[in-house]
Amino acid sequence: MNPRFVVAKVTGAIGTLAFVLAFNFFLFRVVDDNPVDNLFRGRNLSPTQIASLEERFGVGDPLALQFVKYVRQTLQGDLGLSIKSSRPVSDVIMDSLWPTVWLVGTATALSMVIGTLLGIHAAWKRGTVTDSSATAFSMITYSMPDFWMAMVLLAAFAINLRWFPTGGFEDAGSTATGLSAFLDQAHHMALPAITLTLGYIGEYMILMRASMLDTVSEDYLQLARAKGLRDTEVRRRHAVPNALLPLVSLSALNFGYVLSGAIAVEAIYSWPGLGRATFNALEGPDFPVLQGLFLLFSASVIVANLLADLLNGYLDPRVRLS
Amino acid sequence: MSELSDVVVPGSAQSPRSVAWARRRRAAGEVWAAFRRHRQAMAGLIILLAVTVMALVTPLLADRTGLSAVDSLDNPVWASPSGDFFLGTDNLGRSVAVQFLYGSRTSLLVGVAATMLIVVIGSLVGVIAGFIGGWVDSILMRLSDWFLVIPFLPLAIVLARILGPSIWNIIFVIGVTSWPYVARITRAQVLSLRQRLFVERARALGASRRHIVRQHILPNVAPLILANATLAVPIAILTETTLAFLGLGDSRNPSWGKSLEEAYTAGAITRNAWWYYLPAGIGIIAVVLAFTMCGRALEEILDPRLRERR
Numbered sequence: 001m002n003p004r005f006v007v008a009k010v011t012g013a014i015g016t017l018a019f020v021l022a023f024n025f026f027l028f029r030v031v032d033d034n035p036v037d038n039l040f041r042g043r044n045l046s047p048t049q050i051a052s053l054e055e056r057f058g059v060g061d062p063l064a065l066q067f068v069k070y071v072r073q074t075l076q077g078d079l080g081l082s083i084k085s086s087r088p089v090s091d092v093i094m095d096s097l098w099p100t101v102w103l104v105g106t107a108t109a110l111s112m113v114i115g116t117l118l119g120i121h122a123a124w125k126r127g128t129v130t131d132s133s134a135t136a137f138s139m140i141t142y143s144m145p146d147f148w149m150a151m152v153l154l155a156a157f158a159i160n161l162r163w164f165p166t167g168g169f170e171d172a173g174s175t176a177t178g179l180s181a182f183l184d185q186a187h188h189m190a191l192p193a194i195t196l197t198l199g200y201i202g203e204y205m206i207l208m209r210a211s212m213l214d215t216v217s218e219d220y221l222q223l224a225r226a227k228g229l230r231d232t233e234v235r236r237r238h239a240v241p242n243a244l245l246p247l248v249s250l251s252a253l254n255f256g257y258v259l260s261g262a263i264a265v266e267a268i269y270s271w272p273g274l275g276r277a278t279f280n281a282l283e284g285p286d287f288p289v290l291q292g293l294f295l296l297f298s299a300s301v302i303v304a305n306l307l308a309d310l311l312n313g314y315l316d317p318r319v320r321l322s
Numbered sequence: 323m324s325e326l327s328d329v330v331v332p333g334s335a336q337s338p339r340s341v342a343w344a345r346r347r348r349a350a351g352e353v354w355a356a357f358r359r360h361r362q363a364m365a366g367l368i369i370l371l372a373v374t375v376m377a378l379v380t381p382l383l384a385d386r387t388g389l390s391a392v393d394s395l396d397n398p399v400w401a402s403p404s405g406d407f408f409l410g411t412d413n414l415g416r417s418v419a420v421q422f423l424y425g426s427r428t429s430l431l432v433g434v435a436a437t438m439l440i441v442v443i444g445s446l447v448g449v450i451a452g453f454i455g456g457w458v459d460s461i462l463m464r465l466s467d468w469f470l471v472i473p474f475l476p477l478a479i480v481l482a483r484i485l486g487p488s489i490w491n492i493i494f495v496i497g498v499t500s501w502p503y504v505a506r507i508t509r510a511q512v513l514s515l516r517q518r519l520f521v522e523r524a525r526a527l528g529a530s531r532r533h534i535v536r537q538h539i540l541p542n543v544a545p546l547i548l549a550n551a552t553l554a555v556p557i558a559i560l561t562e563t564t565l566a567f568l569g570l571g572d573s574r575n576p577s578w579g580k581s582l583e584e585a586y587t588a589g590a591i592t593r594n595a596w597w598y599y600l601p602a603g604i605g606i607i608a609v610v611l612a613f614t615m616c617g618r619a620l621e622e623i624l625d626p627r628l629r630e631r632r
Contacts, residue, residue, distance in 0.1 A: 019468050027480065143556065143610040145563045148582060148603040155591045155599075260473050264567055268586070278479070282568060285483055297476045305471055 005313050013306040020298040025070050028291045029063070079292035084284055089292035092277060097259075099169055100266070100273030103189055104258045107196035112251050115201040116244070119208025123243075124235055126213065134205065142202030147264035150195045154268060157191060164191045167270035192269040196262055200254075207250060211243040218242070245316060249308050256304025260297035346541060353545070356623045363619030369612035373605075377430050380423040388420030389576065403597050410597035413588040421581045422601045428577035429609065432493055433559035439497025440504055440558070441551045445543065447501065448508025453516065453535060463509070466502035474499050478561055482570040489572045492565055496558045504550050511543045545624050552617035556610040563606055578602040 045053070061069070073080075079089035115138075122134040141149075158166040165171070170184045215221065216239060224238045259274055266275030274293060281289040336344075357363050387393040397415035401407055409418035451462040478495050485491040515521060521538050529537075565571060566579030573580065581602045585591075590598040 016468060016471055020472060023468075023472070027484075030484070139611060139614065140607065143560075143607045143614060145560055145567070145579070145582075145603065145606055147564065147567050148599070148606070151582070151586060151591055151599055152603070155594065155596065159592060159594065257473065260476050263475065263479070264564055267568070278476070279568060282479065282483055282570070290480060290483070294476050294480055297473045298471070301473045302471055 002313075006310065009306055009309045009313070013302055016302050017299060020295065020302065021071060021074065022067075024291060024295050024298070025067055028287055029066075074295070079295070080288040082281075082289045083286045084280075084289070089288050092289055093274065093292055093296060096272060096274045096277045099271060100259055100262065100275060103192055103266070103271060103273060104196060104261045105255075106189070107193045107200060108251075108254055108258055108261075110193070111197045111200035112204055112247075112254075114197070115204025116208045116247055118201065119205040120212055120235070120240055120243070122205065123209045123212030123216065124239075126216075131209075135209070138202035138205040140202075141198050142206070144199065145264075146195065146199040146262075147268055149199060150192070150265045150268040153191055153195055164188075167268070169272050189271075192262070192265055192271055195265055195269075199265075203254075204247065204250070208243065208247055211246050212239060215239050215243040245312075248315060249312050252308035252311055253301075253304055255307075256301035259300045260293075342537075342541075353620075353623055357619060360619045360623070362615040366612040366615030366619070369608055370616065373426060373430065373609055373612070376423065377426045380427055384417075384420045384423055386424070388417050389424055391416060400593060400595055402595075409601055410595070412584070412590075412595075412598055418581075418598055418601060421576060422578075422605060425576055425578040425581050425602055426605060426609075428489060428572070428575045429559055429562065429579070429606065432489055432496070432562040432577060433555045433609070433613075436493045436496035436500075436558040436562070437551050437554045439493060440500045440554050441547055443497060443501035444504025445508045445547050447505040449512055449535060449539060449543070451505070452509040452512030453531070453539065459509075462505070466505050469499065469502045470506075472499075475561070475564065478565060479568060479570065482565050487570055487572050489575050489577075492562055492570070492572070495565075496561050500554065500557065500561075504547065504554065507550055508543055508547060511546055512539055515539055515542055545620075549617055549620035549624055552613055552620055556613040556617075559606065559610055559613075578606050 077090055079093070081087065082089055082092055085092070118134050118138070122131040125131050154166065158164045165188050168188055170176075170181065170188055174181065174184055176184055221234060221238055224234045229237075260278075261275075262271070262273065263275040263278050265271075266273045267279040270276065274296070277289065278293050280286070281293065357367075391414040394411070394415040394417070397407070397411050397417070399411060399413055399415045401411040401415075403410045407417050407419065409422060411417055412421070447462050447466065451459040478499050481495045481499070482492060485495065515538070521534060524534050524538055562571075562577060563579030563582070566577050567583045567586070569583060571577060571580040571583065576584070579602075582599055585595070585599040585602070588598075590596075
């Protein structure tokens with residue numbers, strides 16, 4: 001690939017990261033100009049105590065110096081302390097990272113595969129009952145608030161049918177290890193994963209269907225048919241690979257939303273991930289945790305964007321040469 | 323439309339302006355005719371009209387006091403749907419039907435008002451960037467790039483938490499976080515319009531920038547902005563719903579999302595009080611679906627390349 005294309009994209013991403021870092025600092029500074037005042041309001045602290053706390057939080061310094069300190073600490077992985085638990089924000093994030101990656105990552109991958117296959121099928125059978133029901137299904141699930149779907153599925157399959165647990169990561173007090181622990185966690189994850197998968201499918205299905213229909217009218221497909229290839233061959237070897245191009249971009253982009261994608265759904269299923277951490281931080285509010293999460297969410301989207309651009313440039317020469 | 327009809331016949335009473343308006347009316351008539359033939363679009367429009375009428379006549383159907391827990395003290399709590407309470411009651415004895423009716427007003431208001439803000443900011447930025455170009459364009463596009471990359475929902479959540487729970491704050495939050503998409507589309511359209519002959523002709527004849535933007539650029543980007551606005555409303559409504567569910571909604575103006583949050587926190591799921599959480603969700607789906615169907619149809623009608631996809 002053209003090195004200039006890569007360099008331009010990478011510098012662009014670094015610039016955006018720098019912007020997000022600065023934005024993150026000033027946004028939360030507007031809310032909470034003096035955390036010491038807000039935290040210890042009405043506690044009758046002596047002036048020396050206030051001074052020492054202000055020094056600890058660094059709020060006595062001029063804004064520019066605070067900003068420099070903030071940047072340096074963030075780059076060292078120090079995101080400050082949670083107001084609620086007094087634990088380092090980076091620890092709070094690390095604890096919740098894995099459950100979210102596991103849950104939303106699974107749902108994203110599943111919906112990608114199912115949605116794409118559904119889209120190919122619908123486009124190939126354009127105008128039939130299969131097509132219109134697949135499109136209707138996608139449009140309806142796409143229009144649903146994901147947390148409402150979570151509520152309905154929870155009521156139906158966990159409360160009434162009792163097929164699945166109502167929430168959590170594993171059975172309370174579980175000491176299981178190995179395979180039985182994995183099965184227990186998978187059982188807990190099933191319902192939230194189904195919810196998210198249903199919520200995501202529509203986007204892939206609709207895009208893949210549209211992309212297939214654009215491809216179907218291309219000359220090289222006419223040629224493939226004229227050569228006498230069977231219908232399934234034309235679809236598999238000529239239509240699908242070309243139609244997949246926009247899907248690759250969308251998928252790479254959506255992996256950036258894995259971390260922040262399930263805030264309300266995680267809250268409903270008490271899934272101990274980043275979404276529930278965000279939900280918990282809203283009460284209070286626990287601004288240092290919110291700030292750290294917001295930075296992480298933005299950074300992951302920026303990185304995914306960069307990967308999508310590079311992947312697109314690699315797969316489609318028109319992009320990298322223009 | 324034929325080119326001939328644009329020519330002003332010498333000696334006729336038609337002014338250039340009236341000719342232009344006649345042409346625009348005819349173009350709008352053509353779009354409407356195509357819209358009417360579009361089954362999905364008409365289904366969406368009928369749903370939207372029904373919900374709008376419902377939202378408008380709500381004060382005639384039910385009194386606002388039905389939303390207050392104090393005024394509902396005499397009602398049974400958690401009553402399932404019956405003759406007295408069409409959609410049952412909640413944990414405080416309030417009628418779910420009354421909440422549903424008033425919720426439609428807030429959800430629609432937030433959706434439409436936020437979209438208007440998105441359209442105003444987005445088209446302003448898009449027209450300025452596309453028409454002026456140069457460093458103004460670079461700065462504005464860089465800014466919109468940044469806003470596109472910052473994950474939208476977390477940003478909206480943080481802003482809403484900072485500003486506090488009121489529907490105006492939610493409208494503001496959705497507006498300032500969602501304009502870049504409209505800005506980019508408008509800019510692209512303005513850039514291509516600038517190259518068109520009629521704009522060059524106007525410039526050659528000495529027309530001012532103001533005249534060109536108002537008479538030639540805006541009327542031509544307006545349909546595209548309309549299609550995008552129609553597609554922005556469902557996103558705005560869904561965002562409001564999620565914000566309200568996360569506890570950032572306005573409790574004095576309960577929306578459908580707020581009522582879902584109250585249902586959830588009151589334990590409607592574990593009590594199997596389906597009448598409390600199903601109506602608001604179905605209302606949201608209906609409105610979001612209807613706007614999406616209308617918006618996609620408009621897009622299809624205005625962009626002939628998309629017609630293949632039907």
